[in-house]
Amino acid sequence: MTVSDLSPAHQDYLKAIWAMTEWDTEPVTSKALGAKLGQPASTVSETVRRLTDRGLLRHAPYGTIALSDAGRAAAVQMVRRHRLLETFLVDYLGYAWDEVHDEAEVLEHAVSDHFVERLDDRLGRPTRDPHGDPIPSRDGSVPGLEAVRLSEAHEPAAYTVARVSDADPDLLRHLTDLGVLLDAPLTLLERHDFAGTLALEIAGSSTDLGLRAAAAIWVLPAD
Numbered sequence: 001m002t003v004s005d006l007s008p009a010h011q012d013y014l015k016a017i018w019a020m021t022e023w024d025t026e027p028v029t030s031k032a033l034g035a036k037l038g039q040p041a042s043t044v045s046e047t048v049r050r051l052t053d054r055g056l057l058r059h060a061p062y063g064t065i066a067l068s069d070a071g072r073a074a075a076v077q078m079v080r081r082h083r084l085l086e087t088f089l090v091d092y093l094g095y096a097w098d099e100v101h102d103e104a105e106v107l108e109h110a111v112s113d114h115f116v117e118r119l120d121d122r123l124g125r126p127t128r129d130p131h132g133d134p135i136p137s138r139d140g141s142v143p144g145l146e147a148v149r150l151s152e153a154h155e156p157a158a159y160t161v162a163r164v165s166d167a168d169p170d171l172l173r174h175l176t177d178l179g180v181l182l183d184a185p186l187t188l189l190e191r192h193d194f195a196g197t198l199a200l201e202i203a204g205s206s207t208d209l210g211l212r213a214a215a216a217i218w219v220l221p222a223d
Contacts, residue, residue, distance in 0.1 A: 002077065003074045003078055003081075003113070004112065004113055006074060010047070010050075010051060010056075011074075011108075011109060013033070013037070013047055014067065014075040014078060015079055016036050016037055017033065017057070017066075017067055017071075018067060018075035018078075018079060019079070020032065020036060023218075027064040027066075028064055028065045028066065029064055030044050030048060033048070048065060051071065056070055056071035057071050079136055079142075080135060080136040080137075081104075081108040081111060082104045082105070082108045083128075083133055083134075083135045084119050084120055084123065084126075084135060085100075085103075085107050085119070086104045086131070087123055087129050087130060087135070088119055088122075088123060089103055096176075097130045097164075097166070098166075098169040098170075098172035098176070099169070100166075101166045101167075101169070117138065125137075127143050131165070131182070132145070132147075132163030132164060132182050132218070133163060145162060145163060145218070147162040147163055147218035147219055147220050148218060148219060150188070150209075150215075150219050151198075151212075151217075153188050153191070154191055156187070156188055156190065157187070157188055157222075158186075158187045158221070158222035159186055159187070159222055160183060160184070160185055160186075160219060160220050160221075160222050161180060161182055161183060161218075162182075162183075162219055162220045163182075163217075163218035164180070164217050164218070165217075167216070171213060174213070175216075178202055178207055178209070179203040179205075180202060180217060185222060186201065187201040189201055192208075195208075196210055196211045197209060197210055198211065198214050
């Protein structure tokens with residue numbers, strides 16, 4: 001089975017389940033999946049049942065939801081499509097990183113598997129998208145990224161931005177204004193847990209960033 005054999009709705013479900021476990025360890029529940037997709041419980045239950053019957057999910061009644069091996073393979077194909085399309089939109093069409101997610105969400109259902117491979121070749125087989133998310137390879141392997149959330153940092157240190165979540169375009173625009181861009185250096189000066197902020201130095205300027213925003217940023221120790 002290729003991902004093109006699935007309906008757009010089923011493609012969305014598999015990709016959403018994979019995305020929910022890519023950076024977090026919380027188990028996927030029907031309630032959480034419904035909240036992510038903006039769908040009622042009855043729709044989620046029926047779709048999960050159908051995907052389980054097709055051997056793409058593992059789900060016991062009232063239990064957590066997990067991808068089967070076949071489901072993971074299909075989900076990774078969708079993630080590959082999405083991230084390659086985001087890269088194309090930025091590199092060739094001049095989109096900003098806060099504009100590409102919704103466009104790619106539409107395009108990923110329309111392109112063929114052959115188109116995706118041709119696109120990968122034209123882009124030079126990139127390993128990450130404009131937000132720093134790893135792009136799965138043709139064989140389904142996903143490059144590792146040993147980054148941590150900036151919100152989890154406690155001691156003063158210098159870092160490099162490795163990934164920024166694309167879930168909130170408004171936040172991406174705010175971070176752009178602050179100079180928090182992919183591969184940009186930043187320094188944690190002080191953590192203010194009582195205020196829920198981090199004191200940072202970015203591009204030679206000091207600023208305070210809320211922990212909620214910092215949770216959307218993944219960093220690596222500076223070289």
